[in-house]
Amino acid sequence: MKFIIIGGDAAGMSAASKAKRQIPEMEVMVLEQSDDVSYSACGMPYNIADADRDINDLIVRKAHVFREKQGIDLKTGHRVESIDITEKTVSGINSAGDTFRFPYDDMLIATGGSPILPDIPGIALPGVMALKSLNDGRKIKSYIAGHRVQRVAIIGMGYIGLEMAEALRSRSIDVDMIKPGPVFLPWMKKELSDIVRKELEENQVKLFYGHSIHRIETSGNQLKLIGPGQTLTVDMILVAIGIKPNSKLASDSGLEIGVKDAIAIDKEMRTSDKHIFAAGDCADAFHVVSGKKAWIPLALRANRAGWAVADNVCGKSVELPGIVGTAVFKVFDLEVARTGLTESEAIESGFDPAGVVIQTRSRAHAHPGSSTISIHMLADRKTGRLLGTQMVGKEGVAHRINAIAVALHNHMTVEAFSQADLAYAPPFGPTWDPLLTTANQLIKKVN
Amino acid sequence: MKFIIIGGDAAGMSAASKAKRQIPEMEVMVLEQSDDVSYSACGMPYNIADADRDINDLIVRKAHVFREKQGIDLKTGHRVESIDITEKTVSGINSAGDTFRFPYDDMLIATGGSPILPDIPGIALPGVMALKSLNDGRKIKSYIAGHRVQRVAIIGMGYIGLEMAEALRSRSIDVDMIKPGPVFLPWMKKELSDIVRKELEENQVKLFYGHSIHRIETSGNQLKLIGPGQTLTVDMILVAIGIKPNSKLASDSGLEIGVKDAIAIDKEMRTSDKHIFAAGDCADAFHVVSGKKAWIPLALRANRAGWAVADNVCGKSVELPGIVGTAVFKVFDLEVARTGLTESEAIESGFDPAGVVIQTRSRAHAHPGSSTISIHMLADRKTGRLLGTQMVGKEGVAHRINAIAVALHNHMTVEAFSQADLAYAPPFGPTWDPLLTTANQLIKKVN
Numbered sequence: 001m002k003f004i005i006i007g008g009d010a011a012g013m014s015a016a017s018k019a020k021r022q023i024p025e026m027e028v029m030v031l032e033q034s035d036d037v038s039y040s041a042c043g044m045p046y047n048i049a050d051a052d053r054d055i056n057d058l059i060v061r062k063a064h065v066f067r068e069k070q071g072i073d074l075k076t077g078h079r080v081e082s083i084d085i086t087e088k089t090v091s092g093i094n095s096a097g098d099t100f101r102f103p104y105d106d107m108l109i110a111t112g113g114s115p116i117l118p119d120i121p122g123i124a125l126p127g128v129m130a131l132k133s134l135n136d137g138r139k140i141k142s143y144i145a146g147h148r149v150q151r152v153a154i155i156g157m158g159y160i161g162l163e164m165a166e167a168l169r170s171r172s173i174d175v176d177m178i179k180p181g182p183v184f185l186p187w188m189k190k191e192l193s194d195i196v197r198k199e200l201e202e203n204q205v206k207l208f209y210g211h212s213i214h215r216i217e218t219s220g221n222q223l224k225l226i227g228p229g230q231t232l233t234v235d236m237i238l239v240a241i242g243i244k245p246n247s248k249l250a251s252d253s254g255l256e257i258g259v260k261d262a263i264a265i266d267k268e269m270r271t272s273d274k275h276i277f278a279a280g281d282c283a284d285a286f287h288v289v290s291g292k293k294a295w296i297p298l299a300l301r302a303n304r305a306g307w308a309v310a311d312n313v314c315g316k317s318v319e320l321p322g323i324v325g326t327a328v329f330k331v332f333d334l335e336v337a338r339t340g341l342t343e344s345e346a347i348e349s350g351f352d353p354a355g356v357v358i359q360t361r362s363r364a365h366a367h368p369g370s371s372t373i374s375i376h377m378l379a380d381r382k383t384g385r386l387l388g389t390q391m392v393g394k395e396g397v398a399h400r401i402n403a404i405a406v407a408l409h410n411h412m413t414v415e416a417f418s419q420a421d422l423a424y425a426p427p428f429g430p431t432w433d434p435l436l437t438t439a440n441q442l443i444k445k446v447n
Numbered sequence: 448m449k450f451i452i453i454g455g456d457a458a459g460m461s462a463a464s465k466a467k468r469q470i471p472e473m474e475v476m477v478l479e480q481s482d483d484v485s486y487s488a489c490g491m492p493y494n495i496a497d498a499d500r501d502i503n504d505l506i507v508r509k510a511h512v513f514r515e516k517q518g519i520d521l522k523t524g525h526r527v528e529s530i531d532i533t534e535k536t537v538s539g540i541n542s543a544g545d546t547f548r549f550p551y552d553d554m555l556i557a558t559g560g561s562p563i564l565p566d567i568p569g570i571a572l573p574g575v576m577a578l579k580s581l582n583d584g585r586k587i588k589s590y591i592a593g594h595r596v597q598r599v600a601i602i603g604m605g606y607i608g609l610e611m612a613e614a615l616r617s618r619s620i621d622v623d624m625i626k627p628g629p630v631f632l633p634w635m636k637k638e639l640s641d642i643v644r645k646e647l648e649e650n651q652v653k654l655f656y657g658h659s660i661h662r663i664e665t666s667g668n669q670l671k672l673i674g675p676g677q678t679l680t681v682d683m684i685l686v687a688i689g690i691k692p693n694s695k696l697a698s699d700s701g702l703e704i705g706v707k708d709a710i711a712i713d714k715e716m717r718t719s720d721k722h723i724f725a726a727g728d729c730a731d732a733f734h735v736v737s738g739k740k741a742w743i744p745l746a747l748r749a750n751r752a753g754w755a756v757a758d759n760v761c762g763k764s765v766e767l768p769g770i771v772g773t774a775v776f777k778v779f780d781l782e783v784a785r786t787g788l789t790e791s792e793a794i795e796s797g798f799d800p801a802g803v804v805i806q807t808r809s810r811a812h813a814h815p816g817s818s819t820i821s822i823h824m825l826a827d828r829k830t831g832r833l834l835g836t837q838m839v840g841k842e843g844v845a846h847r848i849n850a851i852a853v854a855l856h857n858h859m860t861v862e863a864f865s866q867a868d869l870a871y872a873p874p875f876g877p878t879w880d881p882l883l884t885t886a887n888q889l890i891k892k893v894n
Contacts, residue, residue: 010878040812043873047813057813288868299878300871321866328870337870365487366494366504396846398875402882403849406867410857419768420853421735423775423784424747426490428845431457431746435849 001026003313004090004104006080006249008032009041010299011280012110013061014306015313016072022314028072029102031090033079036134037063042299044137045160049167051145055137083107083253085273106275106313109250109263110306113243113281113297118155122216127223128237131160140238149173149235153225155213157184161240162196162331165205169332175205176232178225179241182210187342189376191357192392199334208232243297245282258284260295267319269309277312279305286322289340289387289408290349296325324408325388328398335397339405340388343378352381354445360434362396364426371395375438377404377414384413384446389435396429403435414442448473450760451537451551453527453696455479456488457746458727459557460508461753462760463519469761475519476549478537480526483581484510489746491584492607496614498592502584530554530700532720553722553760556697556710557753560690560728560744565602569663574670575684578607587685596620596682600672602660604631608687609643609778612652616779622652623679625672626688629657634789636823638804639839646781655679690744692729705731707742714766716756724759726752733769736787736834736855737796743772771855772835775845782844786852787835790825799828801892807881809843811873818842822885824851824861831860831893836882843876850882861889 003019005012008030020028030037038061047053066072077095084091091101115130117123127147129140143149151174154161165175177200184207185193200207208230216237217224225232245262256272258264263278265271267286271278281297283305301323311318326339346353355378363370373393379386389404391397407417418439424431432440450466452459455477467475477484485508494500513519524542531538538548562577564570574594576587590596598621601608612622624647631654632640647654655677663684664671672679692709703719705711710725712718714733718725728744730752748770758765773786793800802825810817820840826833836851838844854864865886871878879887 040873040878042871042878043811043813046815046873050815060812298871300869300880300883303878304866321863322868324868326868326870328872328875330872330874335875339868339870364490365507366490368493368497398870398872399843399846400849402847402867402869402880403853405869406850406853406857406859406864409863409867410853410859412853412857416768416856417853419751420849420856421769421771421773421786422747422849422852423773423786423845424489424745425775425777425845426487426493427777428775428782431487431489431750433747433849436747 001105002103003028003106003108004102005030005108005110006090007110007112007280008037008074008076009110009112009280010302011306012108013038013066014303015108015110015279015309016066017070018307018310019313020070020072022310024071030072030074031078031080031092032074032076034133034135035076037066037074037076039134041132041134044131044134045163045167048137048141048164049170051171055134055141058134080249083249085253085255085276088275107277108309109271109276109278109282110280111246111249111282113245115239116241116244117239118213118241120213120215125216125218125223127235128216128239130239131164132243143236144171147235148221151176151234152236152238153178153232153234154238154240155179156239156241157209158240158242159327159329161238163329164238164240165200166203166330166332169203169205176208176234177205178208178211178213178232180210180212184209188390189343189357192374192376192390195374195392196331196334196336199332203332243281245295245297247282250278250282258295259293262295264293267322268312268317269305269320270312277309279309288322288324290345292349294323294325296323298327321409324405326401326405328401333394334392335395336392337397337401338388338390339401340386340408341378342388346378346387351387353378353387354381354442356438356441356445358434358438358441360437361430362393363428364430367426373397373434375434377438377442379414379442379446381446384415386412386414386417396434400435414439414446418443448552449550450475450553450555451549452477452555452557453537454557454559454727455484455521455523456557456559456727457749458753459555460485460513461750462555462557462726462756463513464517465754465757466760467517467519469757471518477519477521478525478527478539479521479523481580481582482523484513484521484523486581488579488581491578491581492610492614495584495588495611496617498618502581502588505581527696530696532700532702532723535722554724555756556718556723556725556729557727558693558696558729560692562686563688563691564686565660565688567660567662570686572663572665572670574682575663575686577686578611579690590683591618594682595668598623598681599683599685600625600679600681601685601687602626603686603688604656605687605689606774606776608685610776611685611687612647613650613777613779616650616652623655623681624652625655625658625660625679627657627659631656635837636790636804639821639823639837642821642839643778643781643783646779650779690728692742692744694729697725697729705742706740707731709742711740714769715759715764716752716767717759724756726756735769735771737792739796741770741772743770745774768856771852773848773852775848780841781839782842783839784844784848785835785837786848787833787855788825789835793825793834798834800825800834801828801889803885803888803892805881805885805888807884808877809840810875811877814873820844820881822881824885824889826861826889826893828893831862833859833861833864843881847882861886861893865890
């Protein structure tokens with residue numbers, strides 16, 4: 001029994017480790033095109049924030065541990081170029097230039113995602129960087145160390161862009177953020193995104209939304225980001241528009257592609273070929289709230305899906321119920337969290353969403369140190385079912401969102417949620433938890 | 448239609464306000480024996496911690512607002528002494544010494560709880576205090592202000608005792624905590640309670656458990672707490688053994704009494720007399736996990752039950768599903784939280800509990816500032832159903848517990864919970880949330 005895994009990041013190494021733990025005699029081979037496996041990709045902005053920290057601190061487990069301690073046949077520097085699903089082989093080339101071809105019984109495609117790069121002149125110039133792999137992190141860190149980087153433009157305003165804005169400001173680097181779209185954070189209710197915008201501006205991050213970018217040019221030691229009627233002159237450019245699933249290998253092999261070009265998988269993580277699984281940022285997932293397929297590339301899902309693949313390859317049939325789209329990030333002093341559907345996603349999914357925006361306090365009446373928590377909560381007008389929640393605040397946001405995530409997994413109505421027995425003590429919230437206060441208001445808008 | 452409420456604290460004033468909002472022409476009378484209504488009782492330790500803060504800051508809404516703005520016939524200084532459930536009248540005496548007798552159509556008993564005082568000589572001496580009402584808080588604060596209080600003994604080691612230990616230490620007062628019981632926090636798994644104990648000791652709180660107390664004596668300006676083979680000499684004594692429900696008025700009237708001497712109520716908050724409701728610390732509740740009656744006096748439940756009574760009195764039939772026993776407190780730098788059943792409660796309720804204790808980190812691998820989170824989680828061996836969770840840590844505990852609380856409300860199995868899509872970002876936790884890591888281990892112990 002030979003199990004081949006393409007890609008040695010979160011999903012791939014989780015699957016390899018768990019398969020080998022369950023069936024030690026199984027031949028488990030991992031083909032990873034880079035030299036890095038098992039690192040905390042999400043930790044990169046925080047590592048980049050600190051010039052003194054070694055980026056290799058982010059490596060959770062070294063390659064030799066997987067090989068020697070776990071008995072995984074881990075081949076780094078091995079790029080897979082094709083899969084023959086009839087012959088059940090994978091072929092490619094390694095970093096020494098040698099080609100390879102291996103047969104498999106079961107396979108996992110865990111090729112992850114790649115940064116989206118805008119198709120503009122100058123995008124490949126030195127000093128224009130993206131951040132996805134550990135090697136990207138190395139390049140950014142060494143570029144900052146080796147150049148006089150006083151000002152950086154970030155193209156895009158997603159989670160990574162926002163986290164990198166904070167990271168760069170903490171190194172006293174000026175930051176401009178720019179994107180063509182006219183709305184700052186379009187997935188977020190405006191009352192809440194305004195708070196995030198203000199936090200960025202208070203930390204001297206300049207925001208240019210609704211600004212097209214036509215080309216990048218060098219200008220002495222600097223780079224010019226040129227759009228209609230505006231030029232930003234900076235020392236480095238970070239492209240953080242978002243990522244796309246690395247699904248070409250799968251589609252070239254004839255496997256079915258699902259939403260947003262991600263590899264289509266069932267609840268057992270199987271692709272359209274029953275011997276080939278896909279997991280992590282390259283694969284789609286079922287959304288528990290919408291009941292539809294979604295592509296939301298996040299680390300927890302990648303790890304969990306890797307484990308589920310290992311179980312299924314080892315003959316222990318496991319189905320994952322799906323995701324609810326929970327995410328959190330920190331931007332300067334703010335915690336920003338979401339779970340479930342946005343208003344427009346809810347409408348697209350056939351719901352009739354009613355929503356409220358509530359501002360409450362992070363601590364009890366008269367308790368010192370309290371700050372504002374802003375919450376946007378949605379429920380279906382017809383059924384009362386909770387659909388999603390977004391929160392922003394200086395404290396008490398990041399973990400509080402999980403109560404709603406669990407409620408969404410259970411298809412709770414806002415009325416049932418409003419009766420939840422949540423924790424209370426003055427340093428941690430008002431008697432009525434902010435989520436309950438919001439639910440109590442939202443009830444009035446549903447039948 | 449006349450609605451009389453006995454007791455003007457959380458449950459009583461919540462009921463009065465909501466009834467009057469729903470039916471403005473309803474005659475709503477509140478009879479409160481003290482002069483205080485609507486204050487944050489849970490905030491008292493934090494107020495006492497700060498000599499400069501006025502204890503009246505804890506008053507959320509003043510009596511005249513209820514009277515003038517809300518039209519509630521609020522009578523403070525009115526002590527009810529008897530209820531005639533046949534004649535439907537309440538009788539008592541006011542602070543001017545005048546007796547009163549009022550007829551009602553519907554009534555709410557919201558008489559709260561009283562501190563349990565040990566039956567030992569000297570318990571009534573000046574300087575021996577308890578903390579339940581705002582007036583108790585006033586007395587403690589003025590006693591500390593008026594005396595040279597350098598050392599306090601706290602009898603009992605419940606939430607209030609622990610919060611008061613921190614409050615007094617923050618005023619540089621030495622604290623001894625003493626109780627006869629041999630186990631420090633008997634409801635808590637030892638691996639976790641050891642962390643709390645250590646935190647207290649590191650903050651110079653001396654703990655004497657398994658120490659009986661025979662009597663209290665004055666000794667000059669000080670008090671002596673005398674037990675077998677040991678005497679603590681202190682400047683003030685705080686009794687914080689716990690509270691008991693104020694149910695005598697109800698039992699004297701012939702109403703049914705339930706668990707732990709609390710007034711027995713149904714899911715509509717009705718007592719054994721359909722015109723009399725009970726809510727707050729004087730009444731019992733259904734426990735969603737055990738399926739049995741429980742008495743867990745906490746502020747959120749009191750407020751919520753008050754609202755439910757108002758709805759029912761106003762003709763909008765409302766049933767509360769019950770409590771899951773969620774509580775959180777802060778003790779120095781620790782957050783301590785629990786929800787659901789303890790191991791012994793689970794056994795008593797007919798479950799076959801399997802448990803794990805896990806230590807995880809509060810932030811991601813390699814993220815600075817991380818600390819330990821310790822979790823004890825229980826599930827039923829036969830069904831896999833989650834039964835309860837306890838957590839201790841310096842951060843990420845207080846709000847995280849709510850995810851389990853919501854899971855308990857939904858009767859989730861530990862396996863289903865382990866698939867929950869919880870939030871992840873490096874500053875707020877590891878990729879696998881501490882609760883998920885614990886659930887993943889606990890799965891192995893069920894079925």
